Amino acid sequence: MDRYIRQIPIIGEEGQKKLKKAKVLVVGAGGLGSPAIAYLAAAGVGKLGIVDGDSVEEHNLQRQIIHAGNVGMNKAESAKAFVERLNPDVEVEAYPFNITPENVVEIVKKYDVVVSCPDNFETRLLLNDACKILGRPMVHAAIFGFEGEAMTIVDTPCYRCLYTSFPKADKTSTAVMGFTAGFFGCIQASETVKLILGMEVLRGKLFRGDLRAMEFFEVEIDTNPNCPICNGEIKEIIPENYKN
Numbered sequence: 001m002d003r004y005i006r007q008i009p010i011i012g013e014e015g016q017k018k019l020k021k022a023k024v025l026v027v028g029a030g031g032l033g034s035p036a037i038a039y040l041a042a043a044g045v046g047k048l049g050i051v052d053g054d055s056v057e058e059h060n061l062q063r064q065i066i067h068a069g070n071v072g073m074n075k076a077e078s079a080k081a082f083v084e085r086l087n088p089d090v091e092v093e094a095y096p097f098n099i100t101p102e103n104v105v106e107i108v109k110k111y112d113v114v115v116s117c118p119d120n121f122e123t124r125l126l127l128n129d130a131c132k133i134l135g136r137p138m139v140h141a142a143i144f145g146f147e148g149e150a151m152t153i154v155d156t157p158c159y160r161c162l163y164t165s166f167p168k169a170d171k172t173s174t175a176v177m178g179f180t181a182g183f184f185g186c187i188q189a190s191e192t193v194k195l196i197l198g199m200e201v202l203r204g205k206l207f208r209g210d211l212r213a214m215e216f217f218e219v220e221i222d223t224n225p226n227c228p229i230c231n232g233e234i235k236e237i238i239p240e241n242y243k244n
């Protein structure tokens, strides 16, 4: 408990035990996933699952700071090595491949909370659908430049309610400042810890922030009656429905 002596006055020993019992899945060990993983591990989350099929490249290190020294290594494995150095109390399972419609249900159902940190809309939608179907909370964030957004989806409007159309983003051209990823990844770690502790989170609210203008605000999100997840049209993950 010595390791957590600075946070126990805030969350109590009971809170620390809740964290120890929690199983959190982080999908994507990139810009958002790196800080989320680091702070969840540091806080003493008992089990972390980390999913990422990519390898560390030099241009990732501008923001993905947990991968320092690991260029060429798979990101899930690299993140696991980081967590084991930072906090040996945390059990880590690395999934060194991408989440797909075929494997998403089996992986997500092993965890209590999903932290969504991919770099594309397709994976966010897939995670959103799997989490809603399995009844798992999902902590969403996305970033661009100096700006980002975050939302915690529990029994509240979902990611599909938020966006009715999805542009085809080219991830290699997605420009971002490293600290924007750090800021929003930390919000995801914070939301996840608060969920585990039963504290109030960004439920039904989209948080938006612009670190250049230093403007931050929240938007109330309504359930979209045409959302096929929230209106019950989609009841299971059928891989054919996720093929382009």
Ligand SMILES: [Zn+2]
Pocket: 157, 158, 159, 160, 161, 162, 223, 224, 227, 228, 229, 230, 231
């Ligand atoms: Zn919805």
